[in-house]
Amino acid sequence: MKQLSPAARARYFRRQLVDRVMSGLCMLAAVIGLILLGLILWMLFSNGIGGLSLSVFTNSMAQPGAGGGLANAIVGSLIQVGLGAMIGAPLGMMVGIYLSEVGKESRFASVVRFVNDILLSAPSVLIGLFVYQIAVAPMGGFSGLAGALSLALIAMPIVARTTEDILRLVPQAYRDGAVALGSRENEVVRKVVVPAAFSGILTGVMLAVARIAGETAPLLFTSLGNTNWSTDLTQPMASLPIAIYRYAGSPYGEWVSLAWTGAMLITVGVLVLNILSRFSHAAVAGRMKG
Amino acid sequence: MSVMTQKASDTTGAAAPVVRETARQTRGAPLGAPAVTPTAPIAATIRISVQDINAFYGEKQALFGVNLEVPDNAITAFIGASGCGKSTLLRCLNRMNDTIPGARVEGRILMDGADINAADIDPVQVRTRIGMVFQKPNPFPISIYENIAFGARTHKLAATKAELDDIVERSLRRAALWDEVKDRLGKPGLGLSGGQQQRLVIARALAVSPAVILMDEPCSALDPIATAHIEALLEDLRKHTCIVIVTHSMAQAARVSQITAFFHMGELIESGPTDQIFTMPKVDQTQNYITGRFG
Numbered sequence: 001m002k003q004l005s006p007a008a009r010a011r012y013f014r015r016q017l018v019d020r021v022m023s024g025l026c027m028l029a030a031v032i033g034l035i036l037l038g039l040i041l042w043m044l045f046s047n048g049i050g051g052l053s054l055s056v057f058t059n060s061m062a063q064p065g066a067g068g069g070l071a072n073a074i075v076g077s078l079i080q081v082g083l084g085a086m087i088g089a090p091l092g093m094m095v096g097i098y099l100s101e102v103g104k105e106s107r108f109a110s111v112v113r114f115v116n117d118i119l120l121s122a123p124s125v126l127i128g129l130f131v132y133q134i135a136v137a138p139m140g141g142f143s144g145l146a147g148a149l150s151l152a153l154i155a156m157p158i159v160a161r162t163t164e165d166i167l168r169l170v171p172q173a174y175r176d177g178a179v180a181l182g183s184r185e186n187e188v189v190r191k192v193v194v195p196a197a198f199s200g201i202l203t204g205v206m207l208a209v210a211r212i213a214g215e216t217a218p219l220l221f222t223s224l225g226n227t228n229w230s231t232d233l234t235q236p237m238a239s240l241p242i243a244i245y246r247y248a249g250s251p252y253g254e255w256v257s258l259a260w261t262g263a264m265l266i267t268v269g270v271l272v273l274n275i276l277s278r279f280s281h282a283a284v285a286g287r288m289k290g
Numbered sequence: 291m292s293v294m295t296q297k298a299s300d301t302t303g304a305a306a307p308v309v310r311e312t313a314r315q316t317r318g319a320p321l322g323a324p325a326v327t328p329t330a331p332i333a334a335t336i337r338i339s340v341q342d343i344n345a346f347y348g349e350k351q352a353l354f355g356v357n358l359e360v361p362d363n364a365i366t367a368f369i370g371a372s373g374c375g376k377s378t379l380l381r382c383l384n385r386m387n388d389t390i391p392g393a394r395v396e397g398r399i400l401m402d403g404a405d406i407n408a409a410d411i412d413p414v415q416v417r418t419r420i421g422m423v424f425q426k427p428n429p430f431p432i433s434i435y436e437n438i439a440f441g442a443r444t445h446k447l448a449a450t451k452a453e454l455d456d457i458v459e460r461s462l463r464r465a466a467l468w469d470e471v472k473d474r475l476g477k478p479g480l481g482l483s484g485g486q487q488q489r490l491v492i493a494r495a496l497a498v499s500p501a502v503i504l505m506d507e508p509c510s511a512l513d514p515i516a517t518a519h520i521e522a523l524l525e526d527l528r529k530h531t532c533i534v535i536v537t538h539s540m541a542q543a544a545r546v547s548q549i550t551a552f553f554h555m556g557e558l559i560e561s562g563p564t565d566q567i568f569t570m571p572k573v574d575q576t577q578n579y580i581t582g583r584f585g
Contacts, residue, residue: 105391173428177491179389181441181498182418191440196431 041267048264051257056265060229061243064252070262072229073243077266079231080144080223080239081213084151088212089205092156096163096201101189113164120157127153128218136222144230144237147223154215155208162204166197199280206277210270216241240266337362337502337532338383343397345378345387352378356397356558358551360502365524365533367547367564369540370579374553376536380504383534384420385413401502418445420502421495426511427487429479429494434471437479437490438462441498457497465493466523485516489523496527503527505535509542521546540580544568552576 004012055069062068095116103109131150136142170193178188194201219225225242226235240262247259338360345353353375360366368376378387385406387393399406406416418441429437438458441447448454458475462468467489471482479490488508495503505524509517524533524546537543543550544564551561552575560573571577 171428173424173426174430176386176389176422176424177428177430177494178440180384180386180417180422180424181444181494182414183444184414187444191444192430 044260044264044267047257047260049261051261052264056258056261061227061238064250064254068258070240070243070258070265072226073238073240073262074265075229075231076144076223076226076238077213077240079233080147080151080219080237081209083145083148083233084212085155085205085209086152087148088152088155089159089208091152092159092161092208093163093201093205095156095160096167097189097194099160099164100167101193102185116157116160119153120161123217124150124154124215125217125220128221131218132221139234141234142222142224142236143234144223145233147219147237147239148233150218150222151212151215154218155205155212158208158211159201159204162207163197163201166200166204167193169200170196202280203277206273210273213270213273214241214266216245220245335362336360337401338534339398339400340379340383341398341400343379343382343395343399345375345382345396346392346394347378347390348392352556353382354556358558358561360532360534361549362501362532363528363530364548365528365535365546366549366551367543368534368536368551368553369538369543370553370559372538375556376551376553377506378556379553380506380534380536383502383504384417384422386417386422388413418498419500420504421498421500423488423492423495423503423505423508425507427484427491429482429487429490431478431480433476434479434482434490435475437494438497440494445498447498461493461497464496464527465489466519466526467493483516485512485519488512488516488520492520492523492527500531502532502534505533507536507538510538517542540568552579554579 053069055067057069057071057074059067059069060072061070095112099109099113099116103112127150131146131153135146135149139146174192174196175188178192183191219239219242223239223242224236225246226238228238230237244259244262244266247255247262250256336359340356340358340360343353343356344351356375356379358379368380370376381387382395382399383406387395395407401416401419405411406413430440432440435458438461439448439454442454442457448457459468459472462471467486470486471477471490479487482490488511492503492508509520512520521542524535527533528548535543535547547564549561550564550567552559552567552571552573554575560567560571560576562572567576568580571580
């Protein structure tokens, strides 16, 4: 430091100062984000925990004062989200595999990629209206199946995108190695590329599930919601987001409290899914790296 | 014997030259390297015959009229500066260039007399007979056992678990890796050291019993001791296989190969018995390259 000229010293300190200010700003942004998230969770839990009781899980929705719960909404959500993921995830995976491994930079693949991106950012209410047109109207009524279908349409482009992104991270050396051993294209994909990326693909699926678990708008036009217990896929079906939507806006304190509890349940569910996906990711990565 | 091909004219004699090991011995192996002594003479059988090959990546021509004959039971080394076309030719030999968009090959490459680029030849069949080892070890992210079993499973070489076990053990033994991994076959291949990984992928290639093994700078990512292991292994493998190795290390070419081919700017400048190339090359460019006076 002693040998530096005054000008060089000034430059040095200015750079040091700018560096510290920039680091500080980044830190500030991270802290603000964390505080906001913490506030949301705090509000959710402080309002939701009070309404939590066994009857939430055992009783269906009922009139205020009748001791109703959310059992039908929870089960309805599980059915629709599960079915939606079962339809949407495999389709999305296949699109992702096509884009990354088969179509690559071809014209058709570029079109598919573009359309998938549009679908990805389409307002979910639009998806609901679309399914209303193609399923609800022809079938003559709202149904759990239509709800699942709309959720599948939301999950599919998410899974397609994450699958493609993850597959592109698989080193080309794996593909070359398999090709050099005399593997055919489909064998390269099935036996090497997809297994290598499987935990990542699974993470994408879980993220999609987390996303559709909280969707309200598309269900309004498709499964409608149901205050009674029903697991019939051809009938209107209850779901947590719609129950929250109905209850939160009601004038009854008991219903508002249940809405908070429902929101908390969805959040906890999504949180558990995220933790699970982390877990499976770490486990698979550990198995591969040794 | 026509193991040597010259760019300008083919004036090499008809008598089969006995490849002596003088170059290898006088040039000296690095400290710690095992003494590599040849045990099998070069067979006169030509395994691969490259005839007037031009290769293109899109508009860019990477190889210009290359002619070369690769003998069986010998190690042929491709040397030359980066971008000289040696790796391109290697990738032509098992049609790996097919996987690169825009890559195109003209001319004929005969393996055991059959044109591997013929319309009725399935590239997958070509690659099954011609194995390849890459610059960076690329074990699949699965267990050691499954890595070796991969090709055998793909080509249904084993009917029973016992047969598969046998293929795995034999391949690992031939790659001189068995003793180091026999107690942890279920462990991930990626958990091995770099040198072990490279022997693992050599074993993986051997498991499908290829007639030819192509190696693209197989030691460039390894330390000298791991390199010495691989080189000793190569000498052993060539008794039963035709090996082509691309290398940046002239010392390595001198140590392991019987035939050396020197490439420059997409052309094959000179090829012939390794000791001749390294002691009395016929072309000045070769002389300049091997002595490090490369312009």
